[in-house]
Each structure stands twice: as C-alpha cells, then as structure tokens.
Amino acid sequence: MRRKSILVVAVLLAALWTTMCIHGVSRQLPQGISYSGDEHRGVPVEFLYDLTFEGDTGRVVQQAIFDRVFRMIDRARRLIVIDMFLFNGEHGGDREYLPLAEKLSERLIEKKRASPGVEIIFITDEINNFYGAYTSREIRELRANDVHVVVTDLTRLRDSNPGYSALWRSFVQWFGTSGRGVLPHPLTSAGRKVTLRSYLKLLNFKANHRKVIVTERECLAASANPHDASSFHSNVAFAMRGAPCADMLQAESAVLELSGGPMPSSGVEPVPEGDAAVSAQYLTEGQIQRRILEEIASLSSGDRLDIAMFYLSDRTVIRELLRAADRGVTTRVILDPNKDAFGREKGGIPNRQVARELVTRSEGTIALRWYDTHGEQFHTKLVLAWHPDHVTAVGGSANLTRRNLDDFNLEADVRIRAPRGSALAVEFERYFERLWTNTAGDYTVDYSQYEDRSWLKRLVYRLQEWSGFSSY
Template structure:
C-alpha cells in the first residue's frame, strides 16, 4: 500500500511540475527592450510600398513587386552598416511539385557582394531558428553569409514567453535537456526532399514561437514590412513602410535588445547609432511616426479602434485575424456605427498545402452576422497568400496607419512572438494618406483587375471550425 501511494505521489509530481513551470513562464516578464513604444517623431518622409499578385482583365497572373527591390536598394546605398532581421529566410518548400524564384539566394548574393565591396562595413543578420529546423542543419545560403564575414545571429527563443503553455511546460521540464542534434532521420515537414531532421527538432518546433520581425536598417533609412525573404512566399501580397530620421535610433535599439538576450555583441550598436544623422529635436513635419513592438502593437490597435466614432472609417488588411480583444473591439466599433471594411486572406493555401480556413473564416462569419455587420471581402488567391498586416483609421482630417509584421492574433500581439510595426499619422490630403487609401480602394473596388471576391463567394458558417478556432486561440495549440 505504501509503495502504491509513493508511486501515485511520484506520478502526480511528474504531472504537476510542468504545470507549475507553465504558470511561471506564462507570467514571466518579457526580455528587456521587448514590447517597446518609442516617442512620437515628426517627419516629412514616410513612404508606403506594397507587393501584389492578382488576375488582370485578361485572366493573366500579374505581379507588382516593390518591397524587395527597395531592400536591395537599401543594401546598395548602405555605406556605414546594415542591420537585417528576417523571420523566414530559406528555400524550404516541396520542390517536386512547386517552383519559385530564388528570393533567399538573391538576398544572400546582394549581402555577400556588399560585404565584398566594403569589407570593413558591419552587417548583422538576425533571424529565427526555423531556418535551420531548430539547429538540425545549416543551410548553404546562411553559411555563405558567415563565410563572407556577415554576423548571423539566431534569436534565443527560449528567452521568450511560452505561447503554447500546455506543451511548453512539459518541454521545459523534460525535453529541453536533451539539447539539439544534427542527426537526420525523419522527414522534413518544411522541405520533404530534405535535409532530414530529428525528433528533437520537432519537439522544439511544437513550442510555436518565433522572431517574426521583418525589417532592414542602414544609416539613412529603415524599412518595416510584412514580407519574408522566403522563396515560397515570393508571390505573396505584402506591405511595407520606409522611414528615416530620429526613429532610426529606436529601430536600432529594438534590434539591440534581441541581440542582447540572444548572446550577441551589442557594442557595435553604439557605433551604428553614432553613424546616424544627429537627432534633430525638430517638432516640424507633416507626419507623426512611432515605432511599436510586440504587445504595444495591440495596445495601439485597441486605442485606434476604441477611438473610432460614427462617421469614421476603419480599413483592415490581414493574413490572420483571431485575437479576441480585437474582435470584440471591432464589434463595439460597429455598434457605434463606425464603417468597417476588411480584406482578409481566405486561409486556404500554405506553400502548396491546403488549409482549413481557420481562423479567418469563423471570425469573418462572426463579424458579418453581428447586429451591425462588417463589410468583408476575400483576397482572390491563386495559391499565394494575402500576407498584409495593417489597420487604418480615416477620421476627420487625418489618416492613422498601423502596419508591419504582426498578425492580429494572440501569439503575435500578447508578447509571445517578436514583432515590429510602425504607426503613422498623416493629414488626409498628404501623399502618404493618398498612397495607402488608394491602395486599399484599388483592392476593395477591383478598380483595374480582380483583386478581391465578394464575401458570399467564400462565406462559411461552421460550428466545428468556430470551436476549433476558439480552442486554438485560447490555448496556443495552433500555428497562428
């Protein structure tokens, strides 16, 4: 009998300890410098860019690509330093059934050529462990960066809060002590043709956390975007904002924080800051710009939505919409008779694989069946994704725009993933306001091509998908 009780106590402890670990990690603070909100700066320089893939009136697939052309321009113009932070940086996809331009290799070639031309210039490339399938192998293009003398820093994801606590408590208690391994004997889910991976890689991946930022900084400009240098993402429709001035100091500081908790050398960031234009302390300029990261992005979204009044217009373009606080804020705005127009990805395509429409379809159903329904259109996909992440408020005399890397999901907005957005407030008659409103209206009205579909064409009412979405969003047992 005593042995039986002893065994039960041991089993209970083995189960209880991971839940205690989960609780501790859930309430732990984010690393220093994360979840950051900068000062507001005035500037006359703010530019909106986008990529679009769509069907024109002749049923031909057309692409407009601006974002990585601007990335290449910034690399070419850099004279003092480059700091790049990119989430997906690989050519992982099913090469037997799909074929994409070599975007990741093209970026590699631009960076290694720049380093060859200017060997003394510091180039720091920050990225996520997904590109090595969590320390299983080192891709050739990343090895090329290292051999060229470019410092590659893999974000230490273990320092971030756990978005999937039901699993991560057990992982931290039992599995992480096995470390990583370069053994290769299991099929690579991201690239079936190999290289193969191992069980430790999958155990790490199931924590579902990431450095999801996408940006580049040189001594002249910063570019914050929703686009990844990932071959299979090359046709996605994305957005970006190019800025300069005093906000560059904060962009550097936010990246320095990642390098710091990931064990990299942060001293060079002081040198980089010294090479930026001297701070102006100038309160003139038609645009107000602000850097926001992680949880501060959500705070600003909610502030924008809650401030919208009857007669104002909210326009949203999103790859994922699932965060419950934001959904409820949207419904409250609709109840105040705020006009709300949304362009959503259908969530049906992922690099050749078919998805089930979660979370966007159940959320769209909720918003369109609300007492005061939202106006929703689906982006018309030909296998690519509408990968934009932004919200825009058109109020009397001004336009406020919040965009960047962050999907509107719990994982992206509750201090789990690393994210970078910028907030731009512009006069309604300014160039920036004209650029973003023209972009949205072009897609909304199908001005010169077939960009979007009527909501009814892909509408779906599914109790099972609604339940699945709610459970996944609440627990973190999902990839969104």
C-alpha cells in the same frame, strides 16, 4: 494505500505542471522587448506594397518591397542590420518561385566584398535551421563572407503554447536537436531529413517574426520575408529615415543582446525634417496591440476602419471591432482565406471562423471580403483608422493574433499618422479602394465565397487560440 500514493503523486505533478505553465506565460520579458518608441514628427515616410492578382491577360505580379531593400543595402556606408523571420530557398510542391533568399544573400555578400568596412549583422529565426537540426546554405555562405549571422535565442521569451512548453522544458530541451535526421522536413520536398527532437522544439510555436532592415541612413519595416516560397505573396512595408530608425536600431540591439550577438558599432544619422504633420512611431510586440486597440476605441460614428490582414483571431481585437461597429464606425475587412500555405492546402482556420463571427454578430455592418489567392497568400498586415482630420496606419510583421500581439513572438510594426488629403493618406486610400473595388484587376471576392458555418472548425479555432497549440 498504493492508490492513494499514486493520487498524491499525480496531484503534485499536475500542480508542478500548472505552475510551470503560469510561469511560462507570465515570465518577465527581457530588457528592450515590447518596445514603444517616441512619436516623431516630420519623418519622411514611403508606403510600399507587393501585389499578386489576376489581370485581363492572366496573373500579374507587382513588387516593390525587396527592390527598396536592395537599394538600402547598396546605399549603406557604415551599417546594415537586418532581422528577417523566413530566409531560405526551401519549399514544397512543384511550383517555381523567385529566388529571394539567394538574391538577398548575394547582395549582402557583394556589399561586404566591395565595402569591407561596412558592418553587416543579419538576425533571423531558428526555423531557417529547422530549430538546430542543420545550418542552412544561406547562413553558411553569409558567415563565410564575414557577415555576422545571429540566430535568435527564443528560450527566454514567454511560452505561447504553455501546456506543451512546460513539458518540453522539463524533459526534452536537454537533448538538443542536431544529429542524423530520419523524419522528412515539413517545409520542403527536397528530401532533407531532420530529427524528431527538432520537430518537438517546433511545437513550442515561438518565433522571431520581425521583418526589418536599418542602415545609418534609412530603415524599413515590412510584412514580407526573403523566402522563396513566399516570393509571390502580397505584402506591405514602410520605409523611413531619421529618428524612428534609431528606435528600430535600439529595438534590434535588444534582440542581439538576448541572443548573444554583437552590438552595432555605429548609429543612425539625423535627417532634415519632412512634412511636420506626418509622424511615425516604432512599436514591437505587445505595444502593437496596445496602440491598435487605442486607435479602434478612438473611432466614433461616421469614422472608418479599414483592415487588410493575413490572420485575424485575437479575441480582444475581435471584441473591439464589434464595439466599434455598434458605435457606427464603418468597418471594412480584407482577409486571406487561409487556403494556401507553401504549396499545401489549408482548411480556412482561423479567418473563416472569425469572419463569420464578425459578419453575424455585427448583423452585416462589418463588411468583409476575401483576397482571391491562387497558391500565394495575402500576407499583408495593415490597419487604417480614418478620423475626420487624419488617418492612422499601423503595419508591419504582426498579425492580429494572440501569439503576435500578446508579447509571445518578436514582432515589429510602425504607426504612421498623416493628415486627410496628404499624399501619404491618398496612397493609403487608393491602395485599399483598389483591392476593395477590384480597380484594374481582380483582387477580392465576396464574403460568401469562403463562408464557413462548421461548428467543429469554430470549436477548433477557439481551442487553438486559447491554448496556443497552433501555428498562427
């Protein structure tokens, strides 16, 4: 009788856990999340990128993205809204980094002091306070200088790691995360201690992963973070003016509402149209996946697909890439080898396992190269779909992973369409060809350099992607 009672209780608990898991992955999204703006024509667009590579005389660092961000801050007259995932000066190891977090913080404080009437709202992810274990120096300084800092409330988002999050929501979240820390901070070697409860919150693997800035005059969506340990990463960004910036502001207002932050009191100014043949569309969360899949599916034999990506693991995207290869679409992929992470070594999951699958199952028709990293990361997120008369570019914060594309993380990308032969299309082509062919530098290496045939790592990747119990 006692054994039967235990079995009944176990079945009921398992049913409750399963119900919570299903609810966690399918709950209704907050209003304004998974947003698709209109496709606006005549939008002035700039393509920007940062590259770290080996030149004739050693390491070369070429950066443009945060120089552009700083100019946007300087030129703003009424409004600055920034949403950045990583914003701190913490790092592990002995390497020296550029003080990006400090530079951005100082620029905003200087702007507020020089122009007190400019409204500045800074949105960021709770990883920068290590999930409530403390308040970072950068955030304290911004708040002390009348900058509105909003730490994103992620609890109403869907659970990307539902098996764990169901337990965390039931038994752990009620105890908070602050207090005297006893465990080492996993992202820094500076000796800071954090609580066990903050580690347990980390394992939900939720993030506001966006990297955007919008002012009343212009806006920018990027793959780059103002994070010292990320300061040498290779990245891309798109700067724009006009209607897409209004869409970006609307999407950021949804995050502010979700997190109890202040609503912007002013909007984006209209601008004269540029090249009518160039269009831009602002996308967030699951709308990014929808548009990328549509673009790949629209390519035919003789068309080309170029992908430069930090993480590629989403099963739906992988299936669509293989279908495109079967149709005769010329496909080239540049991936980060997943060996470096803020001064620590990684084991190559998931990119090396996905790379082997793509190359093997396409019988080599999908060409793949690795970015040749040396401690930094190839942090770029860019898809280029080349049609006979135009190119479509999709880029921003979103990796091609389940967590980034399936309405779990907060993400922000831009979809740009430009005629073949236009100045913007030429820039896209020169960028990718430079990396693929190692023009004026050593950027990429052959697929064989990091080929990984381990069946065990392949199994680990598939389990992680399916369950959500991973950081990618």
